[in-house]
Amino acid sequence: MDEEYTLVKYDNAGNEVYSIKLGEDVAEGDYYAAYGIAYSKEHGVILSSNQGIATYDEEKGFTTIIDLNSKYTGSNFEVTRGYNGDIFVTGYTDEGRIVGTLDFDAKDIGHKSEVFSNNNYYTFFGGNGYDIYCTDDTAIYGYDLKSDKLVKLLDYVDSDLSITYNLNNAVAVSDTELVALVPDFDYNFTLTRLTKVPADQVKDRQIITLAGAYIDYNVRQAAVKFNKDNDDYKIKFVDYSTYNTEDDYDAGVKRFNLDIASGNVADIMAFDLESPVESYINKGLFLDVAPYFSSDPDIADAKYIDNIMDAFKTGDKMYQVVPYFEIATVACKASLVKGQDLLTMEDYKNIIEAKGIKKANAFGMTLRKDMLDYGVAFAGPDYIDWSNKTCNFNSDEFVELMEFMKDFPEEYQEDDYMDYDTVYRSDEALFNQTSLYGFDSFKRLRYVVFGEDVSFIGFPGSHYTSVIYPGARLCISAQSKNADGAWKFIKYFLSEEFQDSLDWDFPIRESSYEKMKAKAMEPEYYEDENGNKVESKEYYYVGDKEVEIPVLTQADVDQVDALVKNSHYVMSYNMNVSNIISEEASAFFSGQKSAKEVCDIIQSRLSIYINENS
Incomplete structure (x- = not known):
């Protein structure tokens, strides 16, 4: 009505x-x-x-x-x-x-x-x-x-x-x-x-500038809390997203990176996946905060998830603090892979052929450029080594990846639509590129998207089952005159109070992670009109069918936990690298050049770019 x-x-x-x-x-x-x-x-x-x-x-x-x-x-x-x-x-x-x-x-x-x-x-x-x-x-x-x-x-x-x-x-x-x-x-x-x-009635405090092309909710809320609680320092944002326009949604990122390259930097910088953090680390732009971890009594005794912390270290130095994270991987029905936890490119091809579906449909509705970006991002350090200023885009693996991507669409057509909630259940699509942002995010993947046991198998051509997707990357400028104040702000993200409050990402603090894991197996309750405690059921519609989503089992939680603990490399994305690959790959996809010829050109261009920007 x-x-x-x-x-x-x-x-x-x-x-x-x-x-x-x-x-x-x-x-x-x-x-x-x-x-x-x-x-x-x-x-x-x-x-x-x-x-x-x-x-x-x-x-x-x-x-x-x-x-x-x-x-x-x-x-x-x-x-x-x-x-x-x-x-x-x-x-x-x-x-x-x-x-x-x-x-x-x-x-x-x-x-x-x-x-x-x-x-x-x-x-x-x-x-x-x-x-x-x-x-x-x-x-x-x-x-x-x-x-x-x-x-x-x-x-x-x-x-x-x-x-x-x-x-x-x-x-x-x-x-x-x-x-x-x-x-x-x-x-x-x-x-x-x-x-x-x-102005003359405002208490004088040291200003700590915090800049980012996108400053997320958690960082904004933490800044408000810090400013309320602190008499000596005040966080002030430099929000580069204000430079974005309808014609260029990346204008803020470009301006942010340009200012950093020219030395116009804030005390604290908040980065997302699209910023070339590794390049900036190589240039010595950030302060090593490892000494704070060992000397600050508020966090010195805290334990963190070792493999995640290690992934963001540069040798024995810590130039970035990543307080929360996701895990990116590819999932499929467990029955498809019979216990394998990492598929080779040949394995992918064989499964697609055995199922008799088009390669373009195997990953649901995913465009060629996105697939190519995922291929590089999931490869961790295999294609780019920023610290040694080398790259490996003329390898047999990258040539094979390029050839695999040829059958994916450049853009969607009207008849390409697929119902995300049913295509994996019906085997119209097989492989789901996904990010787990906490244990509860596994529920929908397991009980809605696939409707049966799932396996995590890595992206085609990758040597890793999963990679780490950083939630926020916080760095202190090596030039900052307020480094101690900046650290006072950043360390809040590592506190038990903040880490326990996370709902939508994995916390890096071990005790908070364990609490999240235990909570994922507990039913939720509400109080009815008679004051009785009643278990709350969760439902989701798959097509026109209502599906109950159960509380996670110990086996479910153990599977996600194993994925987290076996993730050692950071998802790697660089907008300029992506653009160079896309520009040159078009000659292969249009049939003008072979994959090997294109990969040689990409190797040449990116070798120059990496040397100039490392």
Whole structure:
């Protein structure tokens, strides 16, 4: 049944003045959905919906201002009353984001702003001071209509607010005072007054800069906690994701890497998989934090998962701290491989042929470029040795990998669609490239995706059953003048408090890892209306069939544990390396050159690149 919307007016005593059902004039087969409401003395109530924007006056009734069935088709708009009485229209059209004022006479969107990023999601609210206000997942801004400028008024982290998303309920008392529903670390909301503090009243603390092309939720929350608890230091973000554009989603990564290469570095750098951390280590850009591990009394006695810690060491030095991680591997039905835990390229080919399916379908819906990237990423140090400035892309193994990838699609066609939840059960697809981000993530793989026992078998051409996918990589600049303060922040990620709080990644602290393992085998309970403790069941739909997902067994947990403890190499991805391989591989995939010729060219180009960037 479609939702019904009603416009209701009450007087100041709470008495209903009128009640009008909305959407009654919608064409047959269509529906009505309300998006926003605003009020203007001149125009009455302004409503935005999936049908467009309309006004309602008690004497005149409804008047359509913008009809989305004839103008801005397919768009969705919300309306917000600004400080000076302007009604702002915000939303998306075929041309991207739109923020503008509603022109009632022209029945169109009038002044359209040029300053709002298409890449960012904003929530708008009104109040006094600026023409209109908005929030994103990092800050609150004021917008000046005349100058078309967006001014940052409040940074969540700088203001010690544990907010990692848009504030949806706020109003401006003035341009220096806001009232909002603000969450704490446990998502309990409090009606809070936010007041700008004069600069001369702010306590002077040492600023520790933390930069990243993407700064994840855990790091942001830890920074807020650190800033609240610390009287000597304050974390300040340099967020390079603000450089991303609709035309270049990697602009932030590129700018971040360029600044690092030119020596413009923060005290702490947070990296993801796409950053060339090994190259930076070779250049001596990071501080060795191994001495802190042995001398800091807060963590000196803690035990960590040895093979994971060792994987991120450079010799006996520790230039990066990785507090949580995933394990990347390829899974298949155990019945396919009869006990093997690492398939050769020939094994893969034989199984695909025996099953009588197309190679292009064997890994589900996976494009050729992605498969090639996985092939390099899963190879660990086999293709690139950054420390010795060597590479091995003209090897027989890489030539064979290139030839294996030829049958995978360059792009999807309409008839390529596969139902992810059923294709592995039905053997329409065989091999699932996956990441385990905790013991519970194995549930869906085992009991939903495959529906039977699974084996982990490594990627085609790889010598390793699995590789380590770092959650966050935190490095301290060798140039930092606040190294001790930076360490005080980073060591929190190794604490029992933080490690025990992890739900979506494996913790690196051994005791926290063991707790996660034990919890994975415990049923969850809820309290019914009579106060009785009832076991909570978990279900998932596979096609039209409801499947119960049981609590993990000891055997399930042992299988995941063995995978974690036998992972020794870090997943390796470098955007520039990937681009060079893709550029040259196209000549083979189009039939212009042999795989060997292409691999020789790749070897030559990457040898130069690695020497110049190590």
